[in-house]
Amino acid sequence: MYKFNKKLLSITLGLLCCQAATAAVSIEEATAIQRSLVTLDSHLDTPANLVVPGFDILERHTYDHDFSQVDVPRMKEGALDGGFWAVYSPQGELTTSGYEQSRDTALLRALAIRTMVAANPDVFEFATQSADAEKIKKNSKHIVYMSMENAYPLGTDISLLETFYKFGLRMAGPVHFKNNQFGDSSTDPSGTKWGGLSPLGEKLVAEANRLGIVLDGSHAHDETVKDMIRLSKTPIILSHTGSKAIYDHPRNVDDTLLKELAKSGGVIQMNAYSEYLEELPADPERKAAFGGLMKLVKEGSDRSVILEKRREIEHEHPAVKASFEVYMEHFLHALNVVGPKHVGIGADWDGGGGVDDMMDVVNLPKITKRLLDEGYSKSDLADIWGGNALRVLQQAHDYAESLKTSKK
């Protein structure tokens, strides 16, 4: 039975190969090329799973079973070397006690990232310098840079950014879903509060520059992004963002801003968060069912119970996701507007990312295949898959070093 299937598979692949030869590279070829590059996703929300009891990053999971999207076996299969692993903090009140609680949560998340690496020295290596990525890949390990999504946990104490820098942080975005002490978010239902960065947010930019931390404008309001580009001494990144020309959503940027970003040396990393890629049909029943699920979470129910309920919901009210094609429309549009030196990949894995036919990192070579099919070269792919993000990291580092030298 096995042999028969294998043979059939071989015939099928042969046919695909011959058809494809005229127009497109095969997924196997694309995978092989991707495997030869340093591949980084600039926004992995996977550290949230590290603190889930029972979650083992070394084991293979499936999205259908536990809704996770990144683990070592799947990274290997999908040819993903690593990326920026996010210290994400949900936002509470803009009060001292809110800040303190979040500071602790963020420090513990950073600890979780560091202990993941410490516990698996043959699998992961922690990276702080741009050049580390290639060295780590050569050692056949996965690359772990640390980033921060939402600087809310810093409270009003900018000095905490250095604390996180010392923990290894090398990328940080000021805001998340809502405006905070550092500036305006792109999605706060109350509108803008500061008209971009707040005065404290401006200090945050200067401090990130001083330390050598890349500033991340994802989730930030357009005016905040503009302020960041204007004030930052080194190029900024949009670690997981889309093209507004394809879908007019506040989490995406328009061509004017995209060009401004690129002109300043910055990079947009394409987000695969379906709701930001196209208008999806409302599903009030699914929404209501998720309300019930959240109740279970708040009651502190067992993870197995919560997952079982979630699987039920997914069965009864399946999520409508954007298509892979729409994701690539965003991607190719950005490439058309600013070119392959200013576009990369940040799909928001384990943070809501995922489109039809690419619901976890296993399917990443589809992107490579599609870009190769579009005529992008292997060298372009190297930039897109990691080179661009590493370039802005290098620039952030060089600037910080230049300050030290000029002080001497």
Add this chain to the structure above:
Amino acid sequence: MYKFNKKLLSITLGLLCCQAATAAVSIEEATAIQRSLVTLDSHLDTPANLVVPGFDILERHTYDHDFSQVDVPRMKEGALDGGFWAVYSPQGELTTSGYEQSRDTALLRALAIRTMVAANPDVFEFATQSADAEKIKKNSKHIVYMSMENAYPLGTDISLLETFYKFGLRMAGPVHFKNNQFGDSSTDPSGTKWGGLSPLGEKLVAEANRLGIVLDGSHAHDETVKDMIRLSKTPIILSHTGSKAIYDHPRNVDDTLLKELAKSGGVIQMNAYSEYLEELPADPERKAAFGGLMKLVKEGSDRSVILEKRREIEHEHPAVKASFEVYMEHFLHALNVVGPKHVGIGADWDGGGGVDDMMDVVNLPKITKRLLDEGYSKSDLADIWGGNALRVLQQAHDYAESLKTSKK
């Protein structure tokens, strides 16, 4: 040759055994008994070595070569299961920038302890509850509780104590060599500043109680210790302190304070820091040579260079250490005054501890032998070697839990 020596050894041991049978247990018997107990040192400064490049806690070191006193092979040989691994922070100025720098140093030291455990899951296990110690010993692993020596890094932000609690901290002392924002030290050359705990120090005591952290009065001025005993809702510990009746030094406590400590349920853990055990001859040449060594350290010289220089100094101007007998005088005196329910062991390993014939943890069974020879029972030894420290930890936890219950 080997066989001959073994035979000779066997004869020698036989003679020792027969001589000892009338008056004393053998070191082998003492070691075996010690091995059957949960053995904890309440003040291990070893985490300072964890951040020294090249230091490997899994490898066997010698004091004569690198002046370290604790590693896994030596813990095994000396029958030490573990202890409270200290987040020690040297004290700078009592200013915001001093506090911030120290906060970061302390957080990184806590990270070093946690990553040591994460990197060696078969060797170490992190402990936060009193009952963890026995479970970990049963799993043949070494026990790692986290403590803090000098609360200076908390600055004026008491909420940071909870941050460290979340990192696993379960014991904390307010001061070190000098007075600080929390109270008076026993050794500040300028004398006392607060007359005991400062108002902020009183808040620290309350917060430690609320969280379930054992308060540590080592290094604190007698008046500070008295304030801690008076204000703390649970018994305090002196994690590494001696008997003033044996040697009148500010780092030791007199019998009155010792009795007050015991009456409140507290514990003194006997310190093996030679300079606090007896008057030692001054050695100005050694002192001057160490001045030169510190210059090398400040210049950032290679560790190998510094160690080579240190070995030279130790050869040319050997340190005069207190004798093991004097250490036991302190120990036995405290036992005579407050009994075996209120005395334990905290020898300040890797923090300056060590006496003649006990310069690292390999020699710990000498203590057990001596206490057995003095007539203390195996049950007493169980209390001394860990039971007492774990009791005050349990009491701190129970009090914190009682607050939660009463709030409900």
